[in-house]
Amino acid sequence: MALVTSQDMFAKALNSDYAVGAFNVNNMEIIQGIMDAAKEENAPLILQVSAGARKYAKPIYLLKLVEAAIEDTGLDVALHLDHGEDFEICKSCVDGGFTSVMIDGSKHPFEENIALTKQVVEYAHDHGVVVEAELGKLAGVEDDVKVDARSATFTDPQEAAEFVERTGVDSLAIAIGTSHGAYKFKGDPYLDFERLKEIHSLIPNTPLVLHGASTVLPEFVDRCNQFGGEIPGAQGVPEDMIRESTKWGICKVNIDTDLRLAMTAEIRRVLVESPAEFDPRKYLGPARDAITRMVQHKIKNVLNASDKR
Numbered sequence: 335m336a337l338v339t340s341q342d343m344f345a346k347a348l349n350s351d352y353a354v355g356a357f358n359v360n361n362m363e364i365i366q367g368i369m370d371a372a373k374e375e376n377a378p379l380i381l382q383v384s385a386g387a388r389k390y391a392k393p394i395y396l397l398k399l400v401e402a403a404i405e406d407t408g409l410d411v412a413l414h415l416d417h418g419e420d421f422e423i424c425k426s427c428v429d430g431g432f433t434s435v436m437i438d439g440s441k442h443p444f445e446e447n448i449a450l451t452k453q454v455v456e457y458a459h460d461h462g463v464v465v466e467a468e469l470g471k472l473a474g475v476e477d478d479v480k481v482d483a484r485s486a487t488f489t490d491p492q493e494a495a496e497f498v499e500r501t502g503v504d505s506l507a508i509a510i511g512t513s514h515g516a517y518k519f520k521g522d523p524y525l526d527f528e529r530l531k532e533i534h535s536l537i538p539n540t541p542l543v544l545h546g547a548s549t550v551l552p553e554f555v556d557r558c559n560q561f562g563g564e565i566p567g568a569q570g571v572p573e574d575m576i577r578e579s580t581k582w583g584i585c586k587v588n589i590d591t592d593l594r595l596a597m598t599a600e601i602r603r604v605l606v607e608s609p610a611e612f613d614p615r616k617y618l619g620p621a622r623d624a625i626t627r628m629v630q631h632k633i634k635n636v637l638n639a640s641d642k643r
């Protein structure tokens with residue numbers, strides 16, 4: 335049991351039909367809820383921390399909580415920086431005990447993205463840390479943007495091959511139609527599987543990463559709505575599309591929104607049903623259990639990662 339890199343996890347997942355879940359963590363209950371699910375399912379696991387999470391909880395708290403969770407459960411876990419935007423934050427995480435960092439240079443022109451990614455790869459590899467980069471832009475749902483216009487921002491397969499070759503990056507996040515948050519599609523969900531297959535055929539040894547992969551389960555949206563929230567029009571990636579993507583090089587599937595929904599739905603339920611309650615353990619405990627149930631469902635039914643540890 336230790337903090338490990340994702341290297342072995344990805345090597346096993348690469349030519350198979352499952353992916354490793356990468357779940358965003360912000361506090362103790364989220365970490366415990368996810369760890370319990372991974373232990374129950376005997377599944378490989380990546381816990382990831384955004385810049386916002388570092389600011390909210392302070393990096394040292396998250397590191398120590400993850401170390402405690404590893405000691406408590408006996409699981410190996412990769413601790414990953416999600417969407418690092420510059421060299422400094424990646425260096426800080428490498429120096430601070432993370433085993434994996436993402437440098438997200440996707441907003442920069444191709445050559446700048448390459449230069450920035452190379453700089454991070456060099457530093458991280460010198461310290462035994464692996465690196466994820468991103469090429470292409472995750473599309474947001476915008477009113478008049480049609481599929482053709484959205485796909486102009488998707489990852490170009492030839493560029494992906496050149497990018498991996500020139501940067502030496504360990505894994506690559508690609509854009510094929512997913513987006514962050516609870517509103518991913520207007521109308522029918524669409525992912526560009528032909529593009530994914532082409533990317534995978536050009537760089538078959540590179541683990542690919544699917545961001546924005548929450549499925550936004552109606553059960554949780556309904557419960558949020560039922561207990562006083564309004565999340566109209568929420569739509570996630572269909573579960574079968576995530577499963578399909580794992581056959582074409584997707585080794586890491588990022589999930590944050592679904593955790594937020596599961597947790598918030600349960601806290602709302604408790605506080606609506608027991609309005610006089612003010613002991614945080616009485617709503618955070620059930621919220622933690624809701625996260626465990628949701629993550630177990632993902633591991634088993636969406637990622638196909640049970641018993642793949």
Ligand code: G3H
Pocket residue numbers: 358384385386387416417514590591
């Ligand atoms: O991709 C972004 C993750 O959902 C993290 O979100 O920056 O609000 O922590 P955050």
Ligand code: 13P
Pocket residue numbers: 358416417513514515516544545546547548549588589590591592
């Ligand atoms: P979701 O918003 O779909 O959960 O995506 C999270 C993510 O990609 C984190 O990097």
Ligand code: ZN
Pocket residue numbers: 417514545546588
């Ligand atoms: Zn992301």
